[in-house]
Amino acid sequence: MNDKDKNASGSKMNRRDVLKGLATVPVLGAMAYGTWRKTRQDHVRSHKLAKELNMSAEEKEYTPFKHDGDTIRIGIIGYGIRGTQLMKAAGFAPPKTIQGWKEDAAKDSRNKRYSDFLEQDDLNIRVTGVCDLFDVRAGDAMAAAANIGREGNGGQMGPTPKRYRTYHEMLASDEIDAVIIAAPDHWHAQMTIDAAKAGKHVYAEKGFTLTMDQTYAVRDAVKASGVAYQLGHQGRQTESYLKAKEAINKKLIGKINLIEVCTNRNSANGAWVYNIHPDANPNTVDWAQFEEPCEVKHPWSPERFFRWRCWWDYGTGLSGDLLTHEFDAINQILGMGIPTSASASGGVYFWKDKKRGDYVNEIREVPDVWNAVLEYPDLDFSILYSASLASNHNRGKTIMGHDGSMELGNSLTVYADRQSTRYAEQIKSGLIDPELPIYTYIPGRKNVDSVATATEQYFAARGLLYTYRGGRRVDTTHLHIAEWVQSIREGTQPSCNIDRAFEEGVSAAMGIMAQRENRTIFWDKDKEEIVKS
């Protein structure tokens, strides 16, 4: 071979040279052919499938909410855990908190809380009033409201807002246009009614009300006043729900018969056994005002003040607190409204003793494991809710139909059913594999088509995709408040308006009644009241 090569390597290129030099080039042809065959097969499959499913390819353009016009002056009622989150979503956090975020970001470049907060749109609002019954929290709320420069320690501060001792004084002030109500559930109804009567726009946290009776009065007051009302189900801003609605309207999963939704948490905090602030005492907390709506008054209890969700006097349990998020998600997709009947059961099964629950004086009343069934005989389906506050096992929302099922989260995945009538032929011909999704929607994906790659789905499900693209991570609570603020300016009603809130409130109240009275609760939709059967 050496001799031959020596001959071949003469100054003049011969045929052998060319053949050896180009010997492996045909491999490129094989690659091109293989790639063409594979791409074509994928294309034909996805094209046929797309035609069959008829889902629109367009992604909803994210239209930013408008913030021009007059500055809206907001009062915050309640600056506890949720109140703090709402203020942050509205663009306000105390300097010490922002300082902490800055330091965390300096230590770990992956920590984006600071940059996310700075990138959040300026909603053109000011917090001009603060009301909290605990002095420490009221002080923090004032510091947050004054921090208009969104800076850490030593930044430039705006005017300190007024602290109101009661929300009545706040509502009487003409320096307030709108209120964010993040007080405990037992105050929601009265505060909303009073705010609406005072002509103040309302963003209120769920649960809608503490009791069934209150739902009517709140709806009447809000409707009579015409204020912009938004109930705090930020899931309304989840884009995948819009695609889910389209998929259901186009009968991708056929006749829906069962919907399964869940909550899973597994920490003291998740079970509402929050920390008790060391500075809380009868001198720093207006306990009498906290207890005002209660029929039976209780002596000063820091446990009840901070962990109010654990007692029926103040909270709505898993029904009002967490079923409602799931209910509202399904209600915006299916618009099923109030169920014909509700049954529920559960108990305090894990956070039941003083040591485990870190209770001081009293063990919680509100169940930590709770299940409810909402029946819709007119629509031929049931909604099953089950919740545990002592297991983190991850379960999504599933909508089940005769032709397929849909898994919902930030992304949306539709599977055909093996026994489906609609897809019988396509399954037989091999176009549809029931093991693989027939439709996947990942918000933010550049082009939406029916089949996403396995890797994409894998990363999306773990929240690793489209979180940092463009450097922007959008908080749904921020969007929900922004939508409300825009509604105030435009004189319209936001997405989770009083009608949707009433449906949520009645459904949650039925769940609570069903469990506490140990019976099935029936709703007459024409009379709009609870009936015997």
Place this chain on the structure above:
Amino acid sequence: MLKDRDYSKWQLWSLVILRVAIGWHFLYEGIVKLLNPNWTSLGYLMDSKGLFEGMFHSIAGNAALLNVMDFMNMWGLILIGAGLIVGLFSRLASIAGIVLLAFYYLSHPAIIGVNFAMPTEGSYLWVNKNLIELLTLWVIVLFPTSQTIGMDRFLFNKK
């Protein structure tokens, strides 16, 4: 270093097939990314673990840098793959391939105590397929074939 002409026929063609096979793997990985308008290395980078995860995460966190990395990775794979298959600038392609594979290995090292979101089809401890491919490319560098079978023959073998 051995010259192409010192190999037996079997040795030469075995090395050529190895070179072409690695080239094929690179080229197809590149083409797949080129053909998928949604492709981005974001998820892969965010899934990084080990000593260098901070570096890979900061690339993922910077949109401009991420675009550059996506572009370089995609076209790097295509050019390296094509170079190895046709035997053009084969040595350069092999070294570039080693660098690329080193990044993959450092991003997803098969070390004890880390788990990746990215599913794998096998079981690995310290040595994984990226590392083996990297070492194989080093063999390709030390045992070149492109000046005999490949377009490098036209460039480097004129005398």
